[in-house]
Amino acid sequence: MGFNTAVFYDIENLLKGYSFSQQMVANLSLKDILETVRQTGKIGQIALQRAYANWSDPRLAIMRGEINELGIDPIQVFGFSRDQKKNAADIQLAIDAIDLAHVRPSLEVFVIVSGDGGFAALAKKLHEYGKVVVGCAYRTATNKTFQAVCDAFVWINDPDEGEEERPQRAAASAPSGVSSMVEVYDPRNVRLAQRIKPLKTLTPDGIVAKTREILEWYARDPTSQTDLTRSGIYLSVIQEAIKYAVPGFQPIRLGFAKFIEYMQYVCKGTDFCIARPLNSQAVLALRSAVQKGVEILPDVDRREVHTPETYRSILATGSPIFRLPSASDFYAVVSWLAQHPVQQSDIGSAIEAIVAGLDGEISSEAVKLALLSLVSANVFLREPEGVSLSEQRLSLPLENRSAAVILDKVRKAARQKLTGVLGEVREEVLQGLIPEIG
Known part of the structure; x- marks a missing residue:
């Protein structure tokens, strides 16, 4: 296949609306999305890429480097903002796609990175012109009609999947004597709390045993049993029950970055599965009752806690957040920054300056991750105070103009966070992520 593919990114859809945070933008990697699409083998060589957004929004400045690096044309849509017309980006994307289908007959494959149902009509029209349409979106944020009319659909990782917790509220019939515990509100869990006692001593084996005790209770409870054999029970319900029964429960303490992974481990060798x-969220179900067409996620083994992967997962979730690039890239960025300290620079300009200063040898994505980690470690002076990062100017104070000092600051901040979760930190593992000079 020649240069026959066009890729269109609906940035509004990828950021899940207009009220996105700076961290949501930081977590979004168009490079990862593009690589996921390429790995499917469903596209040819890319002739053009366009990303639709209100690029004048200062919150998106952090994406400038990645956009340029990937050769993506940023299409300015002023309607993309918190207050202006919602569908402006969608409309412009659709108009451009139809126009290109006419004026660029060599384009045979149109990739639409969005889960918006409005693009179903676009896909049908492109089919009339003999084009292949590939959709790409988060699994739980995809319109079924759009998915159905696409010739292929590519699922991309949703950073929020499995991490969102439903709001907790008090249950009137919650058992007495557990006021200090997490309260439950799901009716099934209210009944469960009257039968299962919270764990008093936390050990890995004890936590797993208590979790399986909870699953067995669901299998005995008439209502829950029916749910298990029909639609399954959402993991958020299971998570609520475990947090009640295991005070301070955190799956990462057992080596699992996400709750869903922990559940895949707990279900191993049992009648249960995930x-x-x-087009739905994962559920707990009985293996014998899983219906045709429903994907059963594989069981997983217990993982070692003190590994680079586990440390990275802990550092990348919660606050402060440290999404570290490779140790060599991190060292290169910090060394350059110590010799060329930024002064009164916005985050987007700082990324571009460092990428250029390192002759493009370090990707803008790696530089972005490094700078955000430095921000989390309070390496920079940020002005003015009380506004979002996108509106601030960064300056490197005189006392931090040493690579050794900067790395030590980040290491101390990371160590403090890891200790709060794991209780102890293995220095050799931490130094593998954040190198030490000298």
């Missing part, structure tokens, strides 16, 4: 119905 299943994912089409």
